[in-house]
Amino acid sequence: MATSPPTTERRSLKGSTRERRGDPIFRAILMVAASSVLLILAAMIIRTSIEAWPVFAKEGIWGFLTGRQWSVGTSRSEVTGTYGALPFIYGTLLISFIAIVFAVPLAIGIALFTNELAPSWLKRPLTYTVDTLAMVPSVVYAFVGMYFFRIEVWAPVGQFIAGTPAGEVPFLSGPVLLSSYWSAANILAIMILPIITAICRDVFAQVPADEKNAAYAMGATRWEVMSKIIVPHSFSGIVGATMLGLGRALGETLAVAVLIGSTRDMTSSVFQPGDAMTALIANTFQDAHPEAIWALLAIGVTLFFITMAVNITARLIVARVNTRVSGGAVA
Amino acid sequence: MDPRTSTARDLDPAPMAPIRAEHRPASAEDADTSPVDVHVTLDEVSVHYGPFTAVRDVSFDVHRNSITALIGPSGCGKSTLLRTLNRMNDLVPGATTSGSVTYNGEDIYAEEVDPVEVRRRIGMVFQKPNPFPKSIYDNVAFGPRLNGTKRGLDELVEHSLQRAALWDEVKDKLSQSGLSLSGGQQQRLCIARAIAVNPDVILMDEPCSALDPIATLRIEELMKDMASEYTIVIVTHNMQQAARVSDRTAFFTVDMDNERQDRTGVLVEIDQTDTIFTNATDPRTEGYITGRFG
Ligand SMILES: Nc1ncnc2c1ncn2[C@@H]1O[C@H](COP(=O)(O)OP(=O)(O)OP(=O)(O)O)[C@@H](O)[C@H]1O
Ligand SMILES: [Mg+2]
Numbered sequence: 001m002a003t004s005p006p007t008t009e010r011r012s013l014k015g016s017t018r019e020r021r022g023d024p025i026f027r028a029i030l031m032v033a034a035s036s037v038l039l040i041l042a043a044m045i046i047r048t049s050i051e052a053w054p055v056f057a058k059e060g061i062w063g064f065l066t067g068r069q070w071s072v073g074t075s076r077s078e079v080t081g082t083y084g085a086l087p088f089i090y091g092t093l094l095i096s097f098i099a100i101v102f103a104v105p106l107a108i109g110i111a112l113f114t115n116e117l118a119p120s121w122l123k124r125p126l127t128y129t130v131d132t133l134a135m136v137p138s139v140v141y142a143f144v145g146m147y148f149f150r151i152e153v154w155a156p157v158g159q160f161i162a163g164t165p166a167g168e169v170p171f172l173s174g175p176v177l178l179s180s181y182w183s184a185a186n187i188l189a190i191m192i193l194p195i196i197t198a199i200c201r202d203v204f205a206q207v208p209a210d211e212k213n214a215a216y217a218m219g220a221t222r223w224e225v226m227s228k229i230i231v232p233h234s235f236s237g238i239v240g241a242t243m244l245g246l247g248r249a250l251g252e253t254l255a256v257a258v259l260i261g262s263t264r265d266m267t268s269s270v271f272q273p274g275d276a277m278t279a280l281i282a283n284t285f286q287d288a289h290p291e292a293i294w295a296l297l298a299i300g301v302t303l304f305f306i307t308m309a310v311n312i313t314a315r316l317i318v319a320r321v322n323t324r325v326s327g328g329a330v331a
Numbered sequence: 332m333d334p335r336t337s338t339a340r341d342l343d344p345a346p347m348a349p350i351r352a353e354h355r356p357a358s359a360e361d362a363d364t365s366p367v368d369v370h371v372t373l374d375e376v377s378v379h380y381g382p383f384t385a386v387r388d389v390s391f392d393v394h395r396n397s398i399t400a401l402i403g404p405s406g407c408g409k410s411t412l413l414r415t416l417n418r419m420n421d422l423v424p425g426a427t428t429s430g431s432v433t434y435n436g437e438d439i440y441a442e443e444v445d446p447v448e449v450r451r452r453i454g455m456v457f458q459k460p461n462p463f464p465k466s467i468y469d470n471v472a473f474g475p476r477l478n479g480t481k482r483g484l485d486e487l488v489e490h491s492l493q494r495a496a497l498w499d500e501v502k503d504k505l506s507q508s509g510l511s512l513s514g515g516q517q518q519r520l521c522i523a524r525a526i527a528v529n530p531d532v533i534l535m536d537e538p539c540s541a542l543d544p545i546a547t548l549r550i551e552e553l554m555k556d557m558a559s560e561y562t563i564v565i566v567t568h569n570m571q572q573a574a575r576v577s578d579r580t581a582f583f584t585v586d587m588d589n590e591r592q593d594r595t596g597v598l599v600e601i602d603q604t605d606t607i608f609t610n611a612t613d614p615r616t617e618g619y620i621t622g623r624f625g
Contacts, residue, residue: 120424210461214521216422218474218528219451228473233464 045304052298054079054291064298065089070264072284072292083295085302087266091276092303095181095256096249098270099188104242107193111200112226127201134194142255145187150178150259154186158271176271179261184276187255192245199244203237204230236318243314250307253278277303370395370562371416371453371532376430378411378420385411386596388430391581393532398554398563400573400604403583404619408596409566412583413534416564417453418446434532451478454530458537460517462509462524467492467501470509470520474528487527494560495523496553515546519553526561533557535565539572551576570620573604580607582616 056064058079067084074080114126155178161167162174176182207230215225231238261273262283281296288296371393378386386408393399401409414420415428418439431438439449451474462470471488480487488505492498497519501512509520518538525533535554539547547569554563554576567573573580581601585594599613611617 208461210457210459211463213419213422213455213457214461214463214524215473217417217419217450217455217457218477218525219447219449220474220477221447224477228477229463 045301048297048301048304052294052301055083055295055298059083065302068266070280070295072288072295074289074291076290079291079294081291081295083298085277085299087264088275088277088280088299089302089306090266091181091184091260091274092250092278092306094270094274095185095188095260095276096246098181098185099192099249100242100246102186102189103193103196103245104238106189107196107200107241107245108231108238110193110197111204112230114201115204116222116226116230130194130197130201134198138191138252138254141187141191142258145183145190145255146258149186149190150183154183158182162271170268171270173269174271177261177273179259179273181260181267181270181272181274184256184260184279185270187259188249188252191252191255192248195248196241196245199241200234200238203234203241206237207233235321239314239317239321243310246310247307250303250310251278253282257282367392368395369393370435371564372431372433373412373416374431374433376412376415376428376432378408378415379427379429380423381425384593384595386415387586389583389596389598390430391598391601393562393564394579395562396558396560397578398558398565398576399601400577400580401564401566401583402568402570402573402580402619403596403599404585405568406594406596407583407585409583410536411596413455413536413564413566416532416534417450417455419450419455421446451528452530453532453534454525454528456518456521456525456533456535456538459541460514460521462512462517462520464508464510466506467509467512467520468505471523471527473524478528491523491527492520494526494557495519496549496556497523513546515542515549518542518546518550522550522553522557530561532562532564535563537566537568540568547572570608574608577604580604582607582611582613582619584615584619 059067059082064083064085066086067082068086069082069084070087072081110126110130114123114130118126155176158176158180159174161172162176166172167174211229211233212225215229220228256276257279260276260279262275262279263273264275267274277299281299285293285296369392372390373392374390376386376389377384389412401413403409411420414423416432420426420428428440432440434449434453437444439446439453463473465473468488471491472484475484475487489498489502492501497516500516501507501520504511509517512520518541522533522538539550542550551572554565557563558578565573565577579601580603582599583596584599586597587594599615600607600611602612607616608620611620
């Protein structure tokens with residue numbers, strides 16, 4: 001160390017030189033760590049957008065988003081095919097939406113049951129089961145969905161729905177095929193269920209006991225406490241959980257790729273095959289020509305922005321609800 | 332005048348059925364004439380948390396339209412006992428109650444009694460003001476809405492807030508969050524909220540312990556005022572408060588069992604507050620009240 005041993009007086013006034021020198025270094029390391037995430041994100045956006053640019057340039061961004069035809073060219077240097085991504089965007093949004101509609105209420109129900117109703121001996125096993133489901137790799141879900149569920153459960157249920165008067169609506173009409181939006185949506189619902197349940201459980205547990213007791217003391221039933229206190233109090237947490245689940249659903253690739261059927265047409269019935277953005281990329285990138293790769297990257301960029309929009313929307317909803325509920329004027 | 336014919340009761344579109352469908356206790360009307368009108372009776376009440384006995388063999392009467400204070404050292408089971416009076420202890424995992432609690436002649440622990448119905452008649456105000464994160468209006472309307480009240484809600488909210496001496500302070504900002512009020516106002520909001528479901532017994536567990544002296548006095552005034560219409564049981568650590576507001580005082584203590592390393596709450600005595608404070612029968616009571624208690 002360069003400085004001479006400090007006297008008591010100096011030490012008390014200026015502190016240790018070693019600490020003061022270490023501070024900026026540590027600070028710099030942390031700043032590099034923090035900025036690395038920004039760099040990674042920026043690199044991904046810029047790099048993919050540049051590669052995808054020729055496709056957006058030829059189709060126009062609106063044309064790319066709303067075009068229904070996807071025929072791939074074979075050029076190495078220019079865009080010769082036609083690239084309309086609507087069928088894939090539609091498929092992704094449709095199956096994710098259905099998955100959310102199925103999974104969120106079920107997750108809320110499981111979480112409420114675990115926290116509020118289950119006898120104490122059942123709480124732990126229930127929690128562990130859900131947490132274990134969250135750790136199952138998606139390839140396992142893909143296989144189970146492909147070899148069992150779609151044959152034994154989803155297709156029969158679909159058949160039943162298509163047989164009821166609801167089947168008159170084109171969206172729910174037969175024939176019911178094994179690989180379809182329906183099968184993909186169902187596997188997604190199962191896959192996002194554990195994470196949504198786990199978050200809801202934690203969020204519900206945060207509701208102050210005071211508030212629940214106040215409601216009970218006024219003669220609220222358990223059901224009323226759950227529906228009027230716990231769930232409204234947890235609204236922002238539920239939205240957060242839903243968005244996390246939605247993010248996972250939008251991005252899930254393998255299970256969707258094997259279950260959605262991969263047709264280029266936008267079929268009107270959920271019980272028939274379609275395609276999704278991730279599935280298209282996974283299924284075609286391996287023997288794609290350069291211009292098709294650009295087009296797939298354009299799909300990737302689009303998916304990225306959809307995910308981001310979902311995220312921002314969620315934050316806006318949460319912020320709005322929070323200001324409405326806490327302090328300040330209501331409405 | 333019969334206190335049961337107050338405005339709030341008239342506003343309630345669906346007069347409450349008796350807790351138990353078979354019979355309506357006649358005692359309410361008959362007893363009004365007798366000098367001591369017992370509203371709630373505890374008989375040999377014991378409460379256990381798992382194997383631990385928190386309160387043992389407590390018996391006493393709570394008189395109608397009077398204020399009964401429960402005092403005693405920390406841990407002697409005052410809160411526990413208070414929660415047995417409206418079956419809030421049912422919600423504590425592992426808590427079991429034995430003995431009987433009779434309300435208007437009905438055992439509230441009888442099998443066919445619905446604890447939800449009990450809590451609508453026997454309301455509760457907690458130690459920490461705990462308004463819901465909703466508007467002032469919605470806080471008060473919460474209970475009536477549970478009961479399906481839709482018409483007359485505005486009047487009911489106004490009446491409850493007036494009854495809780497809060498109306499003048501909040502009438503221009505009913506849509507503001509209940510959490511935007513001061514602590515004392517929040518506690519009065521909680522009282523208004525409890526009143527709104529039209530109970531006739533109100534339990535208060537140290538309702539002023541989070542409040543400053545001025546807010547405390549306001550609540551005490553309010554309690555004395557409310558006693559004409561409600562039966563009030565209050566837990567307090569504040570001797571002066573017990574002396575100021577209550578008609579009768581019950582003194583509890585902790586019974587140490589050195590053999591079993593057990594601490595159990597027991598009732599030492601209950602009497603007119605004057606008597607307890609000036610002329611207690613049991614030396615332990617006097618010791619506690621005069622501050623000579625350990
Ligand atoms: N939920 C619970 N589970 C287990 N034991 C409890 C529970 N609530 C209270 N007890 C125990 O029961 C005994 C009485 O507690 P209680 O809260 O009724 O006392 P208290 O007289 O209200 O005390 P304080 O004046 O400090 O509020 C205490 O020994 C306490 O540890
Ligand atoms: Mg207590």
